Amino acid sequence: MNKKQMTVTEEVVDQRLDKALSTVDPEISRTQAVAMVKDGIITVNGEVKKAKYKVQLNDIIDYAIKEPEELVIEAEDIPLDVIYEDEDVIVVNKPQGMVVHPSAGHTSGTLVNALMHHCKDLSSINGVIRPGIVHRIDKDTSGLLMVAKNDKAHIALAQELKDHKADRHYLALVHGEITHSKGTIDAPVGRSKTDRQKMAVVDHGKPAVSHFEVLEHFVNFTLVECQLETGRTHQIRVHFRYIEHPLAGDPKYGPKKTIGTDGQFLHAKTLAFTHPRTGEKMTFEAPLPKNFNDMIETLRAGRLVKLEKN
Incomplete structure (x- = not known):
């Protein structure tokens, strides 16, 4: 067990114990915090409290994190x-x-x-x-x-x-019809303040820049090509949610009513880099996987039932 201690600051005063702990310690999710409270490995001022306990200024919280098993x-x-x-x-x-x-x-x-x-x-x-x-x-x-x-x-x-010398291009199918032909999303990405399992555009996140160009319009959907300037976790998915055009099929950042069952329609189609030994510029392409290509053909043919708005 890795024993740790925190003192409650104004940032989390009056929050539930489980939420306060997951807010302050990025290693702990809200679910993990609840489980730790149930296991009795969290104390507040030396006493075991329930997860719903509202923490107070200067409370001393002691807890222990299990050492990860060696894989x-x-x-x-x-x-x-x-x-x-x-x-x-x-x-x-x-x-x-x-x-x-x-x-x-x-x-x-x-x-x-x-x-x-x-x-x-x-x-x-x-x-x-x-x-x-x-x-x-x-x-x-x-x-x-x-x-x-x-x-x-x-x-x-x-x-x-x-x-930022390596060149990475992605194809993405997004909800909605983007009205302009190209654009740049320059918005910092970091851990979501409301859901520790997600990333989001946040004020104190890491710089993140995504360039995009519209390739094709469909009813209620747009096919875009994205070029990454940075490589933050879930960057494209977060950025397009931020501009209200979330990726189709995305179970984490997309709307409840979406298309596809295998996850987001996002494909890393082009990769270019300088060979580390020869110095040669190398460029590679990968074709769309079958399910992505089939969805594009379905949209082109107008065979997709129109989704209701959420």
Whole structure:
């Protein structure tokens, strides 16, 4: 157990104990805080309180966080769509539904498990959980990822991302009809203040910039191409929700009445970077997955029943 202590400040005075704790400590979700209260591992001024207890100024809250279990990552013979590979870099086309690296809830079936079977040499910079992983895309986002096979390549590729020199283009299907042909969303992204499981545009978030161009209009939907200048968690999904055009199929940031059942219609179609050894500019393309392409054809044919407004 990792023992911790916090003193209640004006920021959280009169909040429920579980909410106050999850607000102050980013390592703890609201659900986790409730469970910790039930387990009796949270005390206020030395006394066990219920989750609904309203914290007061200068209350001393003692609690303990369970140490995470050490994950054992195993190589798995999972098919990979390898677009390019050499002694330094692998470029893969990740399918929708595949998690990039193992976590407490996903210890197998991930891209890392597949890579470990495909390639014995991966960079060690991100440890045993994320070997070779230079950047990520969400589980339900399909498309291109670059993977480093050694530490030197990893450092070079990560620096290129940090310097905004790598070029990443996405195709996204969004709700509503965007009336202008192109635009830039420049809005900081950080952890949501109301839901710790979500990201949001917040005043003190990290700088985030997404450029977009409209490719095609449909009834109630728009197909856009996005270019990322930064790479924040859920950036495209959060930014388009912010401008009131959430991604179609998005269970987390989209409306209740949406389309598709496999997650957001978002595809990393283009990836360009400078090769870490040769200095050559390399560009790769990945075609739309079948479900995304089929939805576009359905929209073009006008066969989609009009959604009611939420």
